[in-house]
Amino acid sequence: xxxxxxxxxxxxxxxxxxxxxxxxxxxxxxxxxxxxxxxxxxxxxxxxxxxxxxxxxxxxxxxxxxxxxxxxxxxxxxxxxxxxxxxxxxxxxxxxxxxxxxxxxxxxxxxxxxxxxxxxxxxxxxxxxxxxxxxxxxxxxxxxxxxxxxxxxxxxxxxxxxxxxxxxxxxxxxxxxxxxxxxxxxxxxxxxxxxxxxxxxxxxxxxxxxxxxxxxxxxxxxxxxxxxxxxxxxxxxxxxxxxxxxxxxxxxxx
Numbered sequence: 448x449x450x451x452x453x454x455x456x457x458x459x460x461x462x463x464x465x466x467x468x469x470x471x472x473x474x475x476x477x478x479x480x481x482x483x484x485x486x487x488x489x490x491x492x493x494x495x496x497x498x499x500x501x502x503x504x505x506x507x508x509x510x511x512x513x514x515x516x517x518x519x520x521x522x523x524x525x526x527x528x529x530x531x532x533x534x535x536x537x538x539x540x541x542x543x544x545x546x547x548x549x550x551x552x553x554x555x556x557x558x559x560x561x562x563x564x565x566x567x568x569x570x571x572x573x574x575x576x577x578x579x580x581x582x583x584x585x586x587x588x589x590x591x592x593x594x595x596x597x598x599x600x601x602x603x604x605x606x607x608x609x610x611x612x613x614x615x616x617x618x619x620x621x622x623x624x625x626x627x628x629x630x631x632x633x634x635x636x637x638x639x640x641x642x643x644x645x646x647x648x649x650x651x652x653x654x655x656x657x658x659x660x661x662x663x664x665x666x667x668x669x670x671x672x673x674x675x676x677x678x679x680x681x682x683x684x685x686x687x688x689x690x691x692x693x694x695x696x697x698x699x700x701x
Contacts, residue, residue, distance in 0.1 A: 483677070486670035500618075500645065507647045507658025510555050510564050510573040561640065561661040564647070565594050567614060572656065581663060583632030599625040599637050613644040613657040620644070623664075639668045 555562055556575050564573030574589040582589075584597070598606050602624035609622050622644065625637040640661040647656040 479677070483670055483674035486667060486674075500643075503643065503645045503658065503660050504647070506555055506562070506660075507564060507573075507645050507656075509552055510562065510575070510658060561663060562659070563589075563661075564656055564658045565610065566656045567654070569593050569595065569610065571597070573658065578661070581628075581632070581638050582626060583628050583630040588629075597627055599627060601625065609642075609644055610657060613646050614654055616646050616648075616654050618644050618646055638663060639665045 558575055558577055561578035561581060562573070562575045563571060563578050566572045571589050571592050571594055574584075574586045576586075579585055579589065582597070589597070594610070595603055595607060605622065606624050609619050609624075612619060620643045622642050623639065624642065625639050627633075627637055628635060641664055642659045642661045645658045645660065646654045647658055649655050
């Protein structure tokens with residue numbers, strides 16, 4: 448999530464562009480192959496570090512508490528929430544604690560990355576604005592829905608396994624799955640996410656839910672799929688023994 452990319456700059460070599468030359472989009476050539484490769488790798492990020500995972504745990508607890516407060520506004524949960532918040536932030540004074548919590552909730556809800564949380568029963572209890580925008584499913588409609596009903600059928604097994612392990616305290620990272628889109632967004636197809644699962648615990652150390660911090664890789668996946676299709680056509684041409692096709696070869700810089 449808020450991290451620098453693995454490749455800040457990529458230098459590549461190949462045929463120099465000549466004025467007036469036009470690339471044929473139906474065939475792969477050095478420039479188009481490197482361009483497709485760059486689309487795939489330019490958004491990759493470094494793996495999460497331990498202190499980043501600790502921060503995610505804190506955000507998960509705040510997100511779950513904020514959702515619970517909205518859903519059960521008439522119930523008195525102040526005692527349990529205060530103990531959890533004090534254990535996470537170590538802030539003296541209820542007013543200062545409330546200010547910090549409100550700011551963290553605001554950061555989660557307005558974050559530029561998808562963040563959502565799941566309870567022990569598998570129901571959604573946290574859904575920030577970014578994931579709502581990507582899927583077209585509003586916060587009010589997502590809350591209380593079983594998460595497996597929101598993912599693509601092809602990803603159901605992987606998500607179910609990830610949830611099962613996370614609820615046992617075993618957190619998985621860089622899990623890829625696809626989530627359904629709704630409303631006008633459904634025309635563009637499912638959203639591809641790379642997700643890190645973070646088990647949320649209460650003050651006694653018991654797992655009480657799972658938070659997911661995701662990265663949207665839909666654009667990169669589509670570029671990679673297109674690259675794979677073009678690569679197959681290009682390979683078929685290069686390996687074709689037909690005498691009508693002129694000799695084609697490549698070489699590295701030396």
